Amino acid sequence: MLRRCLTWPPSNQFFCACCLSRRHCLCHEYFTTMAGPEQSPSPSPRSRVLVYILRQDVRLSDNPIFHAASTLYAGGMVDSQLDANCNPRNDSPLSHQHTPHFTHFLPVYVFPANQVEVSGFIANPADPSPYQEARSQIAGLWRTGPHRAKFMAEGVWDLKQQLENLDCDSGLQIRVGLVEDVVQNILDWYAGGEESTSSGETDVVGIWMTSHEGSEEKTTEARVKRLAKRSNVDFKLWDDEKYFVDDQDLPLDHISELPNVYTTFRKSLEPLRSKPRKLIPAPTHMPPLPPNIPPQESPFEIPSSLTGLTKALLSPLEDDLAHGLKHAPRWPENVDSAHPFGGGDQAAQNRLTHLISSGAMSSYKATRNGMLGADFSTKLSAYLAQGHQTARQIHWAMIDFEEGRGPGEDISGYGKGENDGTAAVRFELLWRDYMRLCARKFGSGMFRLYGVHEARKSSKWGADGEKGRKRFKLLNKSGGAGDNPEKTREVFERFRSGRTGLGLIDASNRELFLTGYTSNRARQNVASFLASHLGIDWRVGAEWYEYLLTDYDIANNWGNWQYVAGVGNDPRQGRVFNPVKQALDYDKNGEYIKAWVPELRGVELKKNTRSGNEEIDQEKLMGLYQAWRLPEDEKQALGLKGVDWVEQPLVRIQFSVGRGRGPQSSEPRGRGRGRGRGWKGGNKSNGKGSRRLGNEDKRKMSADGDEE
Numbered sequence: 232m233l234r235r236c237l238t239w240p241p242s243n244q245f246f247c248a249c250c251l252s253r254r255h256c257l258c259h260e261y262f263t264t265m266a267g268p269e270q271s272p273s274p275s276p277r278s279r280v281l282v283y284i285l286r287q288d289v290r291l292s293d294n295p296i297f298h299a300a301s302t303l304y305a306g307g308m309v310d311s312q313l314d315a316n317c318n319p320r321n322d323s324p325l326s327h328q329h330t331p332h333f334t335h336f337l338p339v340y341v342f343p344a345n346q347v348e349v350s351g352f353i354a355n356p357a358d359p360s361p362y363q364e365a366r367s368q369i370a371g372l373w374r375t376g377p378h379r380a381k382f383m384a385e386g387v388w389d390l391k392q393q394l395e396n397l398d399c400d401s402g403l404q405i406r407v408g409l410v411e412d413v414v415q416n417i418l419d420w421y422a423g424g425e426e427s428t429s430s431g432e433t434d435v436v437g438i439w440m441t442s443h444e445g446s447e448e449k450t451t452e453a454r455v456k457r458l459a460k461r462s463n464v465d466f467k468l469w470d471d472e473k474y475f476v477d478d479q480d481l482p483l484d485h486i487s488e489l490p491n492v493y494t495t496f497r498k499s500l501e502p503l504r505s506k507p508r509k510l511i512p513a514p515t516h517m518p519p520l521p522p523n524i525p526p527q528e529s530p531f532e533i534p535s536s537l538t539g540l541t542k543a544l545l546s547p548l549e550d551d552l553a554h555g556l557k558h559a560p561r562w563p564e565n566v567d568s569a570h571p572f573g574g575g576d577q578a579a580q581n582r583l584t585h586l587i588s589s590g591a592m593s594s595y596k597a598t599r600n601g602m603l604g605a606d607f608s609t610k611l612s613a614y615l616a617q618g619h620q621t622a623r624q625i626h627w628a629m630i631d632f633e634e635g636r637g638p639g640e641d642i643s644g645y646g647k648g649e650n651d652g653t654a655a656v657r658f659e660l661l662w663r664d665y666m667r668l669c670a671r672k673f674g675s676g677m678f679r680l681y682g683v684h685e686a687r688k689s690s691k692w693g694a695d696g697e698k699g700r701k702r703f704k705l706l707n708k709s710g711g712a713g714d715n716p717e718k719t720r721e722v723f724e725r726f727r728s729g730r731t732g733l734g735l736i737d738a739s740n741r742e743l744f745l746t747g748y749t750s751n752r753a754r755q756n757v758a759s760f761l762a763s764h765l766g767i768d769w770r771v772g773a774e775w776y777e778y779l780l781t782d783y784d785i786a787n788n789w790g791n792w793q794y795v796a797g798v799g800n801d802p803r804q805g806r807v808f809n810p811v812k813q814a815l816d817y818d819k820n821g822e823y824i825k826a827w828v829p830e831l832r833g834v835e836l837k838k839n840t841r842s843g844n845e846e847i848d849q850e851k852l853m854g855l856y857q858a859w860r861l862p863e864d865e866k867q868a869l870g871l872k873g874v875d876w877v878e879q880p881l882v883r884i885q886f887s888v889g890r891g892r893g894p895q896s897s898e899p900r901g902r903g904r905g906r907g908r909g910w911k912g913g914n915k916s917n918g919k920g921s922r923r924l925g926n927e928d929k930r931k932m933s934a935d936g937d938e939e
């Protein structure tokens with residue numbers, strides 16, 4: 232049943248009315264040429280399946296593999312891999328000579344059993360799971376918590392529906408297990424293994440996947456490659472297209488040349504606006520799924536609805552949602568999540584459109600250090616992390632605004648080129664690239680206690696990576712600083728529960744626990760507090776974030792944690808954020824702390840001046856930032872007497888407002904990652920002496936550059 236093409240593919244050609252193929256069509260089992268007349272049926276050919284293993288590239292748009300599969304199947308050239316100047320890329324991983332001829336395309340998304348707990352997929356609860364629980368190495372926490380699990384499920388389901396809606400027999404298979412086990416199962420099944428019944432007519436001709444910077448993910452890639460080779464199947468690892476500036480356009484011959492300072496890296500690429508490559512169009516037609524598809528291997532079963540999928544992911548976690556915490560945070564009244572967004576390619580595009588048309592993108596530079604509400608920053612991180620969206624999609628949407636196309640006509644700056652907000656977003660997207668490149672450069676050094684210093688063995692950290700370095704308290708044994716691991720575990724529990732006694736830290740940790748999100752400003756303070764004020768192994772903090780963050784991203788999380796902990800690529804080693812000073816700068820009316828620590832909502836901050844005006848009572852504000860400083864009668868009235876985090880805070884920071892820089896006059900100057908706001912040498916946990924910024928500190932702060 233061949234028809235002449237009217238719209239797609241280009242006219243004067245023929246295509247199969249069922250699957251729209253212009254080439255080898257199995258719907259009616261004949262082979263047709265692109266423009267040739269209808270031919271008589273030939274003997275039934277074997278199906279030739281190209282398998283696409285998806286990980287963090289769960290989207291149809293700007294996806295090189297979907298695009299290539301669609302284009303090649305339709306007999307076209309993969310011509311849309313364009314560089315920033317619209318020139319065809321000469322680095323496409325596809326050459327037509329090396330592309331396997333395929334008749335069917337099998338996209339498979341795998342929930343990897345080493346990272347996501349999959350026991351909730353076991354069909355018969357009496358059956359044991361063949362996999363260990365997906366827990367972190369040091370603190371034994373779940374690796375994927377409920378917020379991200381739900382977001383991932385939504386993204387996968389969205390893609391599945393998009394593929395099914397193309398109406399060309401395409402779709403997405405969902406599997407659980409180790410990626411290599413899933414691949415092995417597919418290969419065995421099609422090779423006619425025991426369990427297959429009607430699969431003998433099919434050959435797997437290729438396995439494609441997108442490369443990833445994580446060391447664990449790299450191991451998976453190597454294993455899949457080995458399996459493919461063993462089965463004589465073509466394996467192709469596609470370049471990651473998720474960079475803002477494509478990694479192939481960097482002025483580096485080898486990753487070892489990546490500068491150890493972000494500023495140097497950024498300067499080598501400016502102006503950033505001119506660097507990203509063009510988008511890859513979303514396919515409108517895909518090759519069909521194979522007629523027979525290997526089932527999920529037992530004992531697991533894949534649910535047939537999004538609700539079922541989410542339930543299977545969440546059920547093992549729900550057994551202990553408090554995660555062993557005696558005082559797990561509870562959702563306070565009258566506060567909204569800053570990140571109420573669902574997962575998926577469509578949701579990502581909607582969010583992006585909202586940011587542009589509401590003006591939030593243009594005002595980003597001014598608002599990005601906020602902590603309350605949905606629009607102070609983009610909240611695109613989770614979409615980027617799961618590959619529901621690419622950085623260059625954000626870039627090109629901003630270009631449209633800057634050049635006066637698309638939404639946002641009413642917003643100031645429309646059609647007037649790059650503005651402070653859009654430039655600042657590009658700046659952050661490049662930070663994200665940089666973290667990914669650091670992950671590539673330092674590999675497993677990202678996860679070591681002494682981070683990249685251990686990997687580098689820098690002289691600063693001692694030629695043997697040991698000498699003169701700061702000691703961290705460990706959870707399982709003494710870290711060498713006379714610490715007691717049992718006590719460290721208790722402190723870590725109070726940290727996770729949002730009961731340290733430091734308002735900003737507790738608000739952020741409670742928000743994170745309950746919503747899966749906390750702002751960049753808060754993250755910096757929390758990480759600094761754990762690593763420097765509490766002196767605890769920063770990696771357990773990173774694991775805690777890995778568990779809870781919806782936007783968890785291996786490079787961004789581990790890279791930022793080690794950066795703030797002073798063992799990463801920070802030119803200003805040893806900075807410490809003062810969470811009281813930071814609260815004064817970024818939560819000067821205490822709204823954020825009151826939102827997430829409801830026990831403190833009753834603290835009355837306003838007082839009348841002699842002239843009858845209202846002003847913030849500085850002493851009360853300090854009591855909000857550290858509740859131990861509240862007057863005794865107020866503690867009594869608020870029911871805070873005897874509460875551990877109020878009366879025995881983990882750290883007491885002596886800090887007072889003065890020298891003309893009271894909160895009303897203190898406008899935040901720094902833009903992030905501690906720049907200008909960090910507090911060097913800040914752990915005053917012994918409570919001795921008042922800490923004010925001396926001239927030396929101020930000098931260093933302004934000289935320290937302005938990088939975020």
Ligand SMILES: Cc1cc2nc3c(=O)[nH]c(=O)nc-3n(C[C@H](O)[C@H](O)[C@H](O)COP(=O)(O)OP(=O)(O)OC[C@H]3O[C@@H](n4cnc5c(N)ncnc54)[C@H](O)[C@@H]3O)c2cc1C
Binds near residue numbers: 662783788
């Ligand atoms: C200790 C710590 C842990 C972090 N863990 C993660 C993580 O697991 N996943 C993650 O995506 N980000 C992480 N970040 C970076 C940053 O906090 C988040 O990207 C940001 O808060 C997400 O909110 P947003 O999308 O509104 O960001 P925006 O401020 O709107 O920024 C736009 C985008 O730029 C990128 N970006 C922004 N800040 C950074 C940064 N400091 N480093 C790298 N990329 C950045 C993100 O992709 C973000 O979506 C971490 C930061 C710290 C200090």
